[in-house]
Ligand SMILES: [Fe+2]
């Protein structure tokens with residue numbers, strides 16, 4: 001049950017509940033409410049934080065596979081990097097913004113940009129982009145990272161340092177499983193190292 005104050009977005013939540021796996025949908029709600037909490041602390045727009053949070057994985061759907069991501073980007077003339085060609089699920093931010101705009105009629109560029117950049121971040125993110133990047137990693141349903149308690153505290157003390165620490169975690173994890181790493185993850189890491 002979603003509280004009334006988010007009633008404007010009920011049509012989005014109801015739709016996502018049907019087309020996302022339960023675990024993905026619960027994660028999205030966790031990101032939305034974590035994003036709102038961070039938005040309160042940092043005086044960001046609460047509605048935009050909730051909306052970007054609930055939408056951030058709106059392209060991670062039960063019946064989507066790699067081909068869907070590539071096809072949608074090609075149809076819409078959205079650029080695909082070499083890394084994304086090899087790892088099409090990493091397009092779920094770009095495709096998510098298309099779905100948010102076309103299906104859910106969200107025009108707010110700040111919200112769409114937060115959806116696009118939530119996966120590996122980028123240098124010089126807006127406050128909303130940082131909030132969604134952080135909330136995606138620390139929402140209450142997350143359990144994997146060993147330093148989650150530290151990151152959750154840091155998120156409310158120093159968001160730039162938190163973005164850096166999350167980037168370190170993500171890169172170290174991907175290295176540990178010998179996975180390809182998106183160049184943009186290193187750019188985010190380098191930029192927020194200096195903050
Ligand atoms: Fe995601």
Ligand SMILES: [Fe+2]
Nearest residue numbers: 027056057136
């Ligand atoms: Fe997510």
